[in-house]
Amino acid sequence: MGAVLELAEKYWKGEVTTYERHPFAGLEMLEEVAERTVFYNAFSGVTAFDTDDGLVIVDTGTFFNQEIVFQAIREWSKARLNTAIFTHGHVDHVFGVPLYANEAKERGWARPRVVAHEAVPPRFDRYILTAGYNGVINQRQFAQHVQWPTSYTYPDVTYRDSMSLTVGGLRFELNHARGETDDHTWVWVPARRVLCTGDLIIWAVPNGGNPQKVQRYCGDWAAALRRMAGLNAKVLCPGHGIVVVGEERVRQILTDTAELLESLYEQALRLMNEGATLDAVIHSVKSPAHLAKRPYLQPVYDESQYIVRNIWRLYGGWYDGNPAHVKPAPEAEQATEIARLAGGVSALVERARKLAQEGNLRLACHVIEWAYAVAPNDRAVHEARAEVYGRRADTETALMTMNIYRAAERESREKCEVPKVS
Ligand SMILES: [Zn+2]
Numbered sequence: 001m002g003a004v005l006e007l008a009e010k011y012w013k014g015e016v017t018t019y020e021r022h023p024f025a026g027l028e029m030l031e032e033v034a035e036r037t038v039f040y041n042a043f044s045g046v047t048a049f050d051t052d053d054g055l056v057i058v059d060t061g062t063f064f065n066q067e068i069v070f071q072a073i074r075e076w077s078k079a080r081l082n083t084a085i086f087t088h089g090h091v092d093h094v095f096g097v098p099l100y101a102n103e104a105k106e107r108g109w110a111r112p113r114v115v116a117h118e119a120v121p122p123r124f125d126r127y128i129l130t131a132g133y134n135g136v137i138n139q140r141q142f143a144q145h146v147q148w149p150t151s152y153t154y155p156d157v158t159y160r161d162s163m164s165l166t167v168g169g170l171r172f173e174l175n176h177a178r179g180e181t182d183d184h185t186w187v188w189v190p191a192r193r194v195l196c197t198g199d200l201i202i203w204a205v206p207n208g209g210n211p212q213k214v215q216r217y218c219g220d221w222a223a224a225l226r227r228m229a230g231l232n233a234k235v236l237c238p239g240h241g242i243v244v245v246g247e248e249r250v251r252q253i254l255t256d257t258a259e260l261l262e263s264l265y266e267q268a269l270r271l272m273n274e275g276a277t278l279d280a281v282i283h284s285v286k287s288p289a290h291l292a293k294r295p296y297l298q299p300v301y302d303e304s305q306y307i308v309r310n311i312w313r314l315y316g317g318w319y320d321g322n323p324a325h326v327k328p329a330p331e332a333e334q335a336t337e338i339a340r341l342a343g344g345v346s347a348l349v350e351r352a353r354k355l356a357q358e359g360n361l362r363l364a365c366h367v368i369e370w371a372y373a374v375a376p377n378d379r380a381v382h383e384a385r386a387e388v389y390g391r392r393a394d395t396e397t398a399l400m401t402m403n404i405y406r407a408a409e410r411e412s413r414e415k416c417e418v419p420k421v422s
Helices: 003-013 066-076 097-107 120-129 131-142 218-229 247-273 278-284 304-315 331-342 345-358 361-374 379-395 399-416
Strands: 029-034 037-041 046-051 054-058 081-085 113-117 157-159 162-167 170-177 184-189 194-198 235-238
Touching: 003 029, 003 037, 029 046, 029 066, 029 235, 037 066, 037 235, 046 066, 046 170, 046 194, 054 162, 066 097, 081 097, 081 162, 113 184, 120 131, 131 399, 170 218, 184 218, 218 247, 218 304, 235 247, 247 278, 247 304, 278 304, 331 345, 331 361, 345 361, 345 379, 361 379, 379 399
Parallel strands: 054 081, 081 113, 113 157, 194 235
Antiparallel strands: 029 037, 037 046, 046 054, 162 170, 170 184, 184 194
């Protein structure tokens, strides 16, 4: 057993948790997981199938690691890339094809074909249109510099509902499902009993909420996972995290993830149908308790509450049910009124610090934001704001939540140049 399967075993048994080793922290290594089939474990997963007519690769790498993936694949096999399948158009899955295309040109091979769902090209168009916005939000989400790509390999072949491809005698069944994205494809290779889920499985609470990104579809997502669970796949190659080996384990991760999504979906929908406000919905819906300890369903990236917000967004308007919010006063004006009632900005700062020290960080954030809205250049406000968000980030587990708070902390530290207290 190599390092990839060894890590898979440890993750499954909980000997290594996703808190200790984040599912995005890849080994940058590949290993054979089925006959003539390898899974490359990195920030995002790459699965390569050797056929009698070249390779078929499901997801080809991230914009920042495409060369490393290419080298690893080439160490494993020298066969030409026949077809690349993109499970979806996120930038951590769709890079690297030009490296194979250049190689094909040099050697006189046919150019590799790229296959994806028909919603992938409009996604790439949108990414070019909103490159600045995507740079900003991804820099905040991942807490590192992101140069958002503006050049993409568009698919040569697209499909709508499902599609079957046979390459070198091996059949690949492509199925569309809206889930994390509107353009998702999951791939089933019956002869090898390998299932490539894309980001419909990521070894964490599904990325169905994401505060900074476009709509997700958790009802369709759960239905797709149920279909996959009926296939009796032996190997599951996920979009992020580690490979899952063994029929029972594969079925379990699929059905547990489906159950989580179904539960959130049903609870949120019921409350919406009863006329609940958004505030009531996000604070009432709970994840099923028996799934809380599953090693592959921890909130280390996204969170259930954000998924609930996306269910609201899918079926509801932007009105949250609070009439004051339909045509609100500007936040600075609201905050000025609150500061006046509280006895000034310093009273808000003091209260925010006290709430933070008592551990009521949710309220502390509101109070310090009111102070910040009134006095955006006040040093005392920034000192307190950096402290509040620093503490808040320390208590969070989801990468996207933590990094939003870290960004606020950083912003205030920079404004008052306060060194970080550990
Ligand atoms: Zn991804």
